[in-house]
Amino acid sequence: MSHERFSFILQSSRMLTARVRQLDFRRADGAPLQYAPGQFVTLHLPWDGMELRRSYSIATIPGSAAEVQVAVTHVTGGRATKLLYDMTPGAQLQASGPFGRFMLRDDPPGRYLLVATGTGVSPYRAMLPQLQARLAGGKHAATLLLGVRGPDELLYGEDFLRLARDNPAFQFIASYSRHLSEPPGAHERKGYVQEHLLELNPDPQRDIVYLCGNPDMIDAAVERLKAIGFDNHNLRREKYVSSN
Numbered sequence: 409m410s411h412e413r414f415s416f417i418l419q420s421s422r423m424l425t426a427r428v429r430q431l432d433f434r435r436a437d438g439a440p441l442q443y444a445p446g447q448f449v450t451l452h453l454p455w456d457g458m459e460l461r462r463s464y465s466i467a468t469i470p471g472s473a474a475e476v477q478v479a480v481t482h483v484t485g486g487r488a489t490k491l492l493y494d495m496t497p498g499a500q501l502q503a504s505g506p507f508g509r510f511m512l513r514d515d516p517p518g519r520y521l522l523v524a525t526g527t528g529v530s531p532y533r534a535m536l537p538q539l540q541a542r543l544a545g546g547k548h549a550a551t552l553l554l555g556v557r558g559p560d561e562l563l564y565g566e567d568f569l570r571l572a573r574d575n576p577a578f579q580f581i582a583s584y585s586r587h588l589s590e591p592p593g594a595h596e597r598k599g600y601v602q603e604h605l606l607e608l609n610p611d612p613q614r615d616i617v618y619l620c621g622n623p624d625m626i627d628a629a630v631e632r633l634k635a636i637g638f639d640n641h642n643l644r645r646e647k648y649v650s651s652n
């Protein structure tokens with residue numbers, strides 16, 4: 409798949425939670441963006457005579473009416489945050505992509521452990537149809553763990569709960585670092601996502617672990633997983649680090 413530069417037009421935007429805004433783009437030239445679920449786009453944003461480059465995972469569920477949805481966490485004082493939160497429908501920006509190798513692969517039977525903090529869950533939302541197809545084959549299982557502060561931040565939770573309801577091979581766990589619902593739902597736990605990952609007894613012989621979002625969470629999880637035998641063939645990561 410080639411990387412190209414193109415213009416995006418903002419179709420619509422809305423707050424998904426108090427700290428996350430979803431932006432729906434389409435290409436200005438009308439061409440569909442060809443990408444694989446799990447990939448990201450880079451937005452080229454004018455700032456103070458410079459060009460900021462900021463990457464965002466594509467959150468669109470393939471097959472839905474939306475073209476390119478991204479979910480942007482509000483970063484206080486963040487430059488791209490300000491530009492993107494202030495954008496109004498019809499505005500255009502430069503973008504390039506798709507990029508990245510954080511995708512499902514042609515893996516042997518086993519269990520996927522899909523771990524995210526906050527908007528790090530976007531690539532897994534884009535993977536939902538692929539996951540569903542893989543689980544239907546009967547040889548794979550998947551558990552998705554999403555770490556956020558509390559139930560009001562459960563990004564795209566309904567999409568994951570729906571798959572869990574329809575598919576016994578899929579489990580969804582919400583890890584809340586600050587507070588639980590009252591009473592907590594069966595999928596909700598208090599604590600950090602990396603602790604709940606270890607409670608699932610990850611097994612390097614059968615599990616493949618995907619980690620996306622906060623770099624500190626990813627480093628902490630990788631250290632623990634490597635200590636029990638995981639290596640680069642069954643650990644896949646996408647760190648949401650800031651550039652220039």
Ligand SMILES: Cc1cc2nc3c(=O)[nH]c(=O)nc-3n(C[C@H](O)[C@H](O)[C@H](O)COP(=O)(O)OP(=O)(O)OC[C@H]3O[C@@H](n4cnc5c(N)ncnc54)[C@H](O)[C@@H]3O)c2cc1C
Pocket residue numbers: 448462463464465466478479480481482483484485486487488489490527528530646647648649650651652
């Ligand atoms: C491959 C990739 C995919 C990404 N996908 C997404 C995505 O889907 N959604 C998303 O919201 N972000 C994503 N990011 C992060 C995103 O690209 C930006 O870094 C983020 O939006 C902050 O940019 P900014 O210009 O607003 O902040 P900046 O102006 O760069 O930073 C302002 C200050 O905030 C700090 N900071 C930066 N980011 C954070 C943060 N997340 N939390 C707390 N402090 C922070 C910086 O260190 C700096 O001190 C991704 C990054 C990568 C590399």
